Amino acid sequence: MIAIIDYDAGNTFNVQKAFAHLGIPTVLTADKTTILQAAGVVVPGVGAFRQAMDTLTRRDLVPVLETVVARNIPVLGICLGMQLLFDSSNEYGQTQGFGFIPGTVDEIPQDLGLMVPHTGWNCNSLVNKTSPFSCIDGEYTYFVHSYYVKCETRYITAVADYGMEIPAVVAHGNVYGMQFHPEKSAAIGLRLLQRFNELCEAHTAGYEA
Amino acid sequence: MLAKRIIPCLDVDNGRVKKGVNFINLVDVGDPVAIAASYEVQGADEQVFLDITATTEGRGTFKDVISAISNEVFMPLTVGGGIRTLADMQQLLQAGADKISINSAALANPELIREGAEKFGNQCIVVAIDVKTDPETGKRFVYSHGGRKKTDRLAYDWAQEAIALGAGELLVTSMDKDGTKSGFDIELYKQLGDLVQVPIIASGGAGTVAHFVEVFSKTKVTGALAASIFHFGEITIEEVKEALRAYNIPVR
Secondary structure, three states: OEEEEOOOOOOOHHHHHHHHHOOOOEEEEOOHHHHHHOOEEEEOOOOOHHHHHHHHHHOOHHHHHHHHHHOOOOEEEEOHHHHOOEEEEOOOOOEEOOOOEEEEEEEOOHHHOOOOOEEEEEEEEEOOOOOOOHHHOOOEEEEEEOEEEEOOHHHEEEEEEOOOEEEEEEEEOOEEEEOOOHHHOHHHHHHHHHHHHHHHHHHHHHHHO | OEOOEEEEEEEEEOOEEOOOOOOOOOOOOOOHHHHHHHHHHHOOOOEEEEEOOOOHHHHHHHHHHHHHHHHHOOOOEEEEOOOOOHHHHHHHHHOOOOEEEEOHHHHHOOHHHHHHHHHHOHHHEEEEEEEEEOOOOOOEEEEEOOOOEEEEEEHHHHHHHHHHHOOOEEEEEEOOOOOOOOOOOHHHHHHHHHHOOOOEEEEOOOOOHHHHHHHHHHOOOOEEEEOHHHHOOOOOHHHHHHHHHHOOOOOO
């Protein structure tokens, strides 16, 4: 079972629908016990960073997620959910994130002459060839975001070119993030979610063994 | 670089696709879920569903259709037709839609654009504009009610007003070209593209793959929409993309 963190993060239905389509059971939950028993955890998210962290804090989910990461349970942050994995964001003033991956979140510069939000299908280039998500190389995925993460290259799995290099997939240990929406990225998106589930299964198998 | 988008559009009437389609291997040619799934396989980048149900009691069906589609189809879904309130938008987004297209309701009440953009984000609000040229003056007027009513608004003015109110995208149909299969209205999109900064979807006039190449080569539109030529298999989305690739236009 994969736990999808429930913190009123906007459109979580489509994430659930994508996993359901793959035959992977999920539960939308803010319950500590359920989350800690899950094979993997998804942090979805659409909206603003500060509001998201406020809700997560109010629901006592920050320490729960910290325990999840300490236990090496695979975590996948999607879109805003990926940004929350980092130290802090400059969206509407400085806000602390989970700090699972070293780095910050900043607004996409307006002076690139490109549309913000970055909305549409963009092509991914693989940076880390040994990533479990290496199937993303050369594939287009669906992005909708105005902020992007700044972090060291060693945490970056893949980037998209939008006048600047946008980190599209990030990873640190068993914590993963996707800036795009895999649940809206057709066949490759489903393959990535399937791959995440395999990581969860592998972790569970290792834990039980 | 963002890929240019090829977008099939389906008219849905009481839960069924109105005109039907001609795909091989589709058992039920009126089933919107089967058709949408088939377009995903063909490589569509986004899909637009317009509710053309005339009766109010049929309206609820559309939400169920979108919900059923989003259980099977994993790509951006834009919905339109008869959306008048924030509650209408919310229901369709909860059913699985990603973007809301508004047309007549925005003309009647432009504040709806602002309210929608504030609540759901600019990227969620698509303003659809139906444009027809006045043969005497050459001015391009906006039409409402599915192109049946002429308004006194000029296309370029309305486009700019809609964006100022928060529209994240424009879906612009040339009624002069619609149904002619003689190519997109290049002049319209050239002028619009120079005026506005938001993504524009061109609609009306597609007949051949060359028309798609032309509209992406000569104008700044980021998406091109078509209905019947795709539905009846006259050209396939893959053929369009092959042609675009040959001209180094980025496609998925």
